[in-house]
Amino acid sequence: MPEVVVRSTENGPNLVVLDGKVVAALCRCGGSSKKPYCDGTHRKNGFQAAAAEVKVL
Template sequence: MPKVEIVSTENGPNLVMVDGKVFTALCRCGHSQKKPFCDGSHRAAEFRAPKETNKVLD
């Protein structure tokens, strides 16, 4: 079974990691025009949030 983690990057998106590789980046700032995906708008919005890691599956 693949190892799936969600990594909330500092001041950026939630990265969905599968077996240590980035599968996709999900917006968590609310400013993306391509929701649910991050389009980089968090930079212009000066989004601020800490880094966190949550393991979903082993």
């Protein structure tokens, strides 16, 4: 069974990690022009959030 983890990076996106490989970076700052994906805007808009990790499967 594949392992799926959502890793919230410090001051950055939520990474979807499948079997140890990042398969998507999802915006959580609200500033991306490519939602739902992160486009790096969080580095410019002052977004701050703690890191966290949740194992989904």
